[in-house]
Amino acid sequence: MNFTTRKAIPLVLLLLLGSVFYALFAGYTPDETLNRSASYYASQTVQDTGAQNVVTAIIVTYRGLDTLGEVTVLFLTAAIVGLVLAHSKAPKGRSGSGFLPSGELLTTGTRMLVPVILLFGAYVFLNGHLTPGGGFQGGAIVASAMLLMLLSDSAERFSHRLISRIESSAGLTYVILGLLGMLFAGGFLDNRILPLGSFGSILSAGAIPLIYALIGLKVGAEFSSILTSLEATEDSQ
Amino acid sequence: MNLVQISLATGFLLILLGLYGALTNRDILRMIVSFTIADTGVNVVLVAVGYLPGREAPILDTIPVAEAASRITDPVPQALVLTAIVIGLGVTALMLAYAYRLFRARGSLDISEFTELKW
Numbered sequence: 068m069n070f071t072t073r074k075a076i077p078l079v080l081l082l083l084l085g086s087v088f089y090a091l092f093a094g095y096t097p098d099e100t101l102n103r104s105a106s107y108y109a110s111q112t113v114q115d116t117g118a119q120n121v122v123t124a125i126i127v128t129y130r131g132l133d134t135l136g137e138v139t140v141l142f143l144t145a146a147i148v149g150l151v152l153a154h155s156k157a158p159k160g161r162s163g164s165g166f167l168p169s170g171e172l173l174t175t176g177t178r179m180l181v182p183v184i185l186l187f188g189a190y191v192f193l194n195g196h197l198t199p200g201g202g203f204q205g206g207a208i209v210a211s212a213m214l215l216m217l218l219s220d221s222a223e224r225f226s227h228r229l230i231s232r233i234e235s236s237a238g239l240t241y242v243i244l245g246l247l248g249m250l251f252a253g254g255f256l257d258n259r260i261l262p263l264g265s266f267g268s269i270l271s272a273g274a275i276p277l278i279y280a281l282i283g284l285k286v287g288a289e290f291s292s293i294l295t296s297l298e299a300t301e302d303s304q
Numbered sequence: 305m306n307l308v309q310i311s312l313a314t315g316f317l318l319i320l321l322g323l324y325g326a327l328t329n330r331d332i333l334r335m336i337v338s339f340t341i342a343d344t345g346v347n348v349v350l351v352a353v354g355y356l357p358g359r360e361a362p363i364l365d366t367i368p369v370a371e372a373a374s375r376i377t378d379p380v381p382q383a384l385v386l387t388a389i390v391i392g393l394g395v396t397a398l399m400l401a402y403a404y405r406l407f408r409a410r411g412s413l414d415i416s417e418f419t420e421l422k423w
Binding site: 098109199 | 308309312313316319320323324327328353355356357361362363364365369372373374376378379380382383386387389390391393394395397398400401402404405
């Protein structure tokens with residue numbers, strides 16, 4: 068195969084795919100009304116779950132099993148990243164990367180910002196049923212605080228045991244809450260095991276804030292463990 | 305061009321750009337970046353499909369519950385995209401970890417150095 072055909076093949080493939088996209092684009096007209104499942108979610112969410120945010124109700128309650136699967140996929144990713152990078156771990160006590168020590172500004176700024184970022188992450192995942200946000204977003208924010216701590220003091224490793232304990236206890240509680248839903252309410256991960264409360268307040272929507280807080284902790288712990296295993300790999304050979 | 309068409313076109317272009325980058329670049333890191341661009345394009349297209357003109361976000365704080373079905377956009381694609389973003393991040397982390405291992409094995413990130421699977 069000569070050089071020009073090698074360059075032409077991707078272009079031809081993309082041209083074909085682009086014409087498919089163009090047909091989709093040209094023939095697309097947005098719906099006038101919601102389809103049946105969406106209008107069911109729109110009209111029944113408040114009655115069924117008591118959540119203001121319909122997306123949260125779908126993720127945590129209607130499609131709760133999928134979310135459990137998603138968290139599991141994320142856990143698998145963290146585990147595989149740890150496994151793949153385990154062979155190139157830096158020796159204990161040594162900084163993982165060969166970077167220069169972080170400066171005064173970064174260290175002081177980290178000390179000031181990390182509590183604020185953690186608080187904001189907790190706010191985001193506790194208000195997931197009322198405002199845009201939720202466990203995944205909040206977990207990512209919590210993990211960004213961990214990233215800042217890793218950057219400012221790369222020699223200081225987090226306790227892997229703490230991270231994995233948070234992660235496994237959050238996952239276990241999540242599954243137990245789901246099973247309680249089977250016993251005391253309509254089915255697996257039903258949020259009506261707790262009273263629905265008054266619509267729009269922070270302690271409403273049954274078990275949704277609790278489940279989302281657990282998801283937030285789990286996602287935050289998983290991202291943190293990915294970050295630590297990336298950080299703990301040795302740079303130079 | 306309305307809002308839906310603009311975002312659909314952006315999404316499709318991002319997918320094509322990302323795939324082009326992944327097919328033509330020889331450097332593994334650049335391929336990973338291209339995949340994340342294509343991933344973003346898919347997410348933009350999904351959210352754009354769920355948008356209904358003149359409607360609001362599916363959060364019922366100012367919208368009365370009785371009118372919800374006629375005033376909010378489709379919440380299902382948004383829930384799907386939330387999932388897709390998180391999984392995309394996991395996949396990117398995994399690709400980066402493998403890229404690191406490949407670099408340690410060969411001392412290079414050029415895909416043409418890895419000839420074991422070539423036929």
